[in-house]
Amino acid sequence: MSLAQRERHALVATMTEAGPAAPTLCGTWTVHDLAAHLVVRERRPDASVGIVFGPMAGYLEAKQAQIAQRPFAELLELVRTGPPWWSPLRPVDAVANLSEMFIHHEDVRRAEPGWEPRQLAERDEARLWTALRAVARTAYRKSPVPVVLTSLQGAEIKAHRGDGDAVVLTGTPSELLLHAFGRDEVRIAATGADADVQAVLATDRSV
Structure with missing residues (x-):
């Protein structure tokens, strides 16, 4: 299992423990908001271009708000299973999602007081x-x-x-x-x- 996959599973476990209303280091986003972001990024390429292409930011925001209406447990399962078979991210998951999963895992961990860095291999x-x-x-x-x-x-x-x-x-x-x-x-x-x-x-x- 790649580091990206291990961080993905650890992120979902940490999100589950924190709960949907918990804060993150991503501005005003809650854990639920962050989960919706990850689902959009991996499953809505039509909207995810708004992450890097300013003119599409409004469309991205609308789609993310729409997906955020889904139950928290459903969003976490979509994050856990990763990019679908048709996603261009799937063949390069180990590279393309390494920083994404690690950083967002820490976004949830470090939003809580008393956090400590993990000791990584x-x-x-x-x-x-x-x-x-x-x-x-x-x-x-x-x-x-x-x-x-x-x-x-x-x-x-x-x-x-x-x-x-x-x-x-x-x-x-x-x-x-x-x-x-x-x-x-x-x-x-x-x-x-x-x-x-x-x-x-x-x-x-x-x-």
């Missing part, structure tokens, strides 16, 4: 490091200063180049990936000039 952290490489430059493209991402083992990703001294963000691949996707509930260390560090941490990191 080294091979899983390695997979997340690969995922981080794929999005790092996009995530930090708006940074006003150079940004370097560094793992605890010393591996580096130059996420944003430019003039001046870089801000270095250090942590496990899982924590750095969450930060790259705009989450602030993370355990990372940031070094550099104070003003530069604050600027990087406040940067819009939407991918």
